[in-house]
Amino acid sequence: MRSKLRALLTILGILIGVAAVVIVTALGTGVQDKVVKSIQSLGSNTILIISRPAQRSGARGKAGVGGRMTEADGQAILREATSVAAVVPMVSAPAQVVFGDRNTSTAVIGTTRDYLKVRSYELERGEMWTETDERLKTKVCVMGATTAANLFGSVDPVGQIVRIGKYPFRVVGTLERKGQSLGGEDPDDRLLMPVGSFRARVLHLPAGRVWLLMASATDVDTTARAEAQIRAILLQRHNITDEDDPDFVIHTQAEFMQLQEQIFGTLQLLLVGIAVVSLVVGGIGVMNIMLVSVTERTREIGIRMAIGAREGDIMIQFLIEALVLCSLGGLSGTVVGLAAIQAMVVSLGWNMILPPQALIAALATSATIGVVFGFFPARRAARLDPIEALHHE
Template sequence: MNRIFGAAWTALVLALGALRRSPLRASLTAFGILIGVAAVTIVVALGEGATQQVSGRIDSMGENALMVMPAETLKSGVRDERAVGILTEGDADALAEEAPAIEKAAPLLFSSAQVAWRDANTPTMIVGSKRAFFDIRRWKLASGSVWNVSSETLGEKVCVVGVTVQQNLFGAEDPVGQVLRIGRHPFRIVGVLEPKGQGPFGNDQDDVVVMPVSTLRAKLLSTLPGQVGRILLQGATPDSAAEVERQAAAILRQRHGLTEGAENDFRIRSQEDFRRRQEGILGTLRTLLLSIALVSLIVGGIGVMNIMLVSVTERTREIGIRLAIGAREIDILFQFLVEAVVLSLFGGAAGALLATLAVRSIASALSWEMGVSTDALVVALLTSTTLGVTFGFFPARRAARLDPIVALRRE
C-alpha cells in the first residue's frame, strides 16, 4: 500500500513539475477542456431551467385546465376548409351544464388592438370571455372587480386590464373607473389584475385587456353570432383530464351533428399535452446543443493527447534515464497518465467555475430560478478525469514502451 501511495505521489510531483516548466502550453491545453466542460455544464443547466420554466408557465394556464380548439386539418394531413370546426358559446354552456367531469367552461375570443387613454396609447392583447375565465386561470384582481353577469348578457363596454397596460397608460394612477378607447369605442375599466408574469408560450400575461366575449365580438370583431375561438375547461378533480376529454368529445360531436366514424371538427388539449409538446421541443434543442458541446469536449481531449505526445517526444531522454535506473514501464505509464489527468482536471475545474458564474448571470438576466447543481459539478470533474485517462493513455503507453537504449541516444 505504501509503495502504491509513494508511486502516486512521485507521479504527481513529476506531473506538476512538467506542467510548471511549460505553463503557457499547459494553460492553452487546459483551455480546450475548460471550454468543453463549461459548454456541457451550461447546456445541462439551461435545459433543466427551461424545463422548469415551461412546466411553471403551463401550470399557470389554470387549475385542471383543458383547451378545446377547432380542428384545422383532416387526419390524412390534407388541409380542407370544410373540416375547420366552429365553436360557439352554446358549446361552452353545454359543456359546463351537461358534463359531470367539467367544473367550469369559458368561451374565448382573441384580438389585438391599440388602446388609448388621453395622450397615451399602447398595443395590447384583447381577450373576450366570461367570468368563469378568471376562476379557471386563477387570475386575481389587485383592485376593482370583474364585471357582472348582466354585462355579459347586454354586451356592455367594460373591461379588466393587466398591470402592464396600467403602467403604460396610467402610470401609478389607479385606472378603475377610467375610460380607455379601443378603436372608436370607449370602455370603462372595472378592475386591474394582479401581476402574473410570462405565460406558457412566453407571452406577457400582464399585457392584456379582458372584456365580455359578447362585447368583443360585437364591437371589435366580425365573427358569426355566438362564434368563439376556443373554449377553456376546468376539470372537477386534478386527475379528471381523461374523463373531461371523453365527455367533452361526446357532447361536442352530438352538438355538431357528427355521424359515427366522422372525424372530430375540434381538438381537445390538456396541460399535459402542452407540457409534452414543449418538453419535446426543448429536448430536441437540448440534444442538439449538447452534441455541439460534446464535440468541443472531444476536441479538447484530442488537444490533451497531442500535447502529451509532444511532451513524450521532448522528454525521451528523461524517460530513458528513468528506465535505465530501474523505473518500470508501469511507473512511466502512470506518470504520464497522472500528468494528463491533472491537466484535464485543471481545465475541468476552471470550466465548472466558469459555467457556474455564467449560469448565475443568465438566470439573473432572464429572472429564472436555476443554477449548477452539485451533481453537475461532480460529473464535470469526473468527465475531466475520464478525458485525461482516455486521451492520455496512448501517449503514456508510447512513453512506457520506449527502448531505454534508444531513448538515451536521443539528444
C-alpha cells in the same frame, strides 16, 4: 511537465470544452424552464376547444373562425362531463382602448367570470364583474397589468372610464402580472369583458356564438378523461357521425408540454454534443502533448526504470500528469462558464439555469478525458526498453 507553455495550452483546450458544456447546458435548461412555466401559466389541466368548419362544409377555414361552437356547448360540457371543473367561452378581437389623451391597442376578450379560475389569473386591484353584469351585458371590464400601465401609468385604474369604439366601459379590476410567455406574447396585455357585452359592442356576432371554449379538468390526472368526455359530448350535440371530421379541435397542455420537451430535448442534446466534440478535441490535444513529453523524457524514464521503477509506476506517473492537467482545465472551464453565465444573465437578461449535476458531470468528464487520452502515452512510456531509453539523446 517541464514546459509551462505546453501545459498551459493543454489546460486551455479542456477549459474551452468544459466552459462550452457549462454554458450550453445552462442556456438549454433555462430556455426549457421558461417554456414549461409559460405553458403551465395557462394551467396544467387546461383544455382548449377551438371551433372550426368541418371539411364536408367546403374549404377548411381558419381555426376559431366559423364553426358552430356556442355558449350552450360549454354549459353542456360543464353539466355532463364529470371530469371537467369549469368551462369558459371566449371571443376576442384587437381594439383601440382610449383613456383621456392616451390610447393603446390590446386584445379585447369576451368571456365569463370563471376565466380567472381557468387561466390561473389573480386580481391585483378591484374585483371581477358580477353574474348580473353578465346577464345584463353591462359595460364593465377588467384589465391586464400591461394594458393598465399603458393607459393609466401610476393612476389607479379601478373606477375609471375607458372607451372602446363609441362605447364607454368602467374598469372594475386589474389582473396580477404574469410576465412574458412562450413566443414573446404578453399575457398581461389584454382587456376582459362579459361575453355578451363583447358581442353587442365590440364585434357583432350571432347570439351565443363563440370561437373558443377553455375548460379545466378536475385534476391534472383527469385531463385525458375530460378530453374524451368533451369530444363525445360535442360530437353528439353537433350531430357529427364521422369522428375524423369534427367541427372543433381539442388541445391539452400535456400535448404542448410533450412537444416542447421533444424540441428542446433534441436541441439541447445537439448543443451538448457540439460542446462534447470540443472536449474530445481538447483530449486529443492532451494525448499529442503527452506523447511529445514521453519522447522528450525518454532518458529520464530509462533512469527511473534502471533504479527499480516498474511499468506500473511509470504508467501511473504519466496518467496522474494527464489527470491533473485535465482536472485543472475542467476547474478553470467551470469558473469561466459560471462567470459567462452570470454576465449573460446580467447584461442580456437571459434565463439560464445550471443544475448542480451538470457541474459534477463537467468536472467528471474532464477527469475522464485525462485518463482516457492519457492512457496511450502512459502505456507507451511504460513499455519503453530501459537500455534503449538510457542511450536516447
